[in-house]
Amino acid sequence: MISSPRTTPQEELLWREAMWAELKNLPTWPDVPPSVLREMGLYGGAAGIWLDKTTTGSICPSGIAVSVLHTGKHYDDDVDEDGVIYHYPTTRRHPSFDESEINGVKQAADFKIPIFVILKKGTSRHVRRAWVMDHDDANRLFLLEFGETMPQQIAIELDHSPFKAKTERKLSVDQVMRVERNPRFKFEVIKRHSGRCVVTGLSVVEMLDGAHVVPVADGGSDDPRNGLLLSASHHRAYDKHLWCINPQTLLIETAPKGPSLEEMKFEVGSVEHLTIQNALPHTDALELRYEMFLRAKAS
Structure with a gap:
């Protein structure tokens, strides 16, 4: 299966919608073999962030991130059922490679296009559909939240928004x-x-x-x-x-x-x-x- 180039953000969004539907129809779902992800164009190379400029470069010259790989080896506490705090890559490669991948994730946020979060589960993979909600350059972090649709952006003006110390939730x-x-x-x-x-x-x-x-x-x-x-x-x-x-x-x-x-x-x-x-x-x-x-x- 070869992914063809997309030329507009809408085409990219539709392609990712189609890939997400195809993933969920796999007989092994929610387990996905790594080879299938590569065949579908959802992951490639060996880096944590998969940035495929050959298929997204027409939309944005720097490319748009397709997926991120979360191995759980170093940042296991930063992922749960709602989302993941994903750390910027810091590798031994030339700094331009890391910066290119970081920018690719930011482009997904700018275009409001979901990315795929790939979680290692033994020899298999679990895949979640996620949205880039925020980034923090100072601490080199992305906030990715899972969901079929983009979660609500909550903008709090800390000096002006009403503050509630407590909420009316009853939790187990x-x-x-x-x-x-x-x-x-x-x-x-x-x-x-x-x-x-x-x-x-x-x-x-x-x-x-x-x-x-x-x-x-x-x-x-x-x-x-x-x-x-x-x-x-x-x-x-x-x-x-x-x-x-x-x-x-x-x-x-x-x-x-x-x-x-x-x-x-x-x-x-x-x-x-x-x-x-x-x-x-x-x-x-x-x-x-x-x-x-x-x-x-x-x-």
Whole structure:
């Protein structure tokens, strides 16, 4: 099967629609042999991003990404049923190759064309239809969300949009865990906090969590102003009420009989620096969390 060049965004969209329908009609679906993906023109080469300029170059000279490969080896925590936080390629090839592939994914976003996310499952592959919702050049990340149609773009003007610390959702334990790992929330919190843990300065994105200030289990919203970017260990300590932010002073307080900031490897004693960065969580969220912390201290 040879993919012929497409000359307009509409042709490209129709081709991808046809390929998606063909994939779902395979007798092995949802398992897809790698050879089938290559025959269909959905993947080629050995790179993480498949950019086929021979078939998309007429639409855009730099080409449009057709698919991305997620192996799960390095970034396993950044994919769930809703989507994936996909890391920009950083390879040993000439930098122009990586930049070309990154630009190809951005072109898919600009043309509002879906791409295929290929997930390794042993010797087989699972394929998801995804949309490029956002990108973060500073932290070298894409936000890809799965769906038959393009998910709603949620634009939050953080200084002006009404803030709700809580939502009216009732969730099971499994649902809470899923929402806590929601790629969109984590992606927005990473951008908001410039890819650094707010209490240690750690900037290894793979080791960071988007933590809800008002927890999901207590109805906490996915507004990024209800978020803190924390290392996994400091996130765990936060959820165990070993520390909290005083909403009035912005000082970090610890549990009376718990470990000290020094023992927990904190690099700061307050989060006042977040006010300078315009990244402080909303006061309503901080106050609700502090009330929870005080109740935990008293128990």
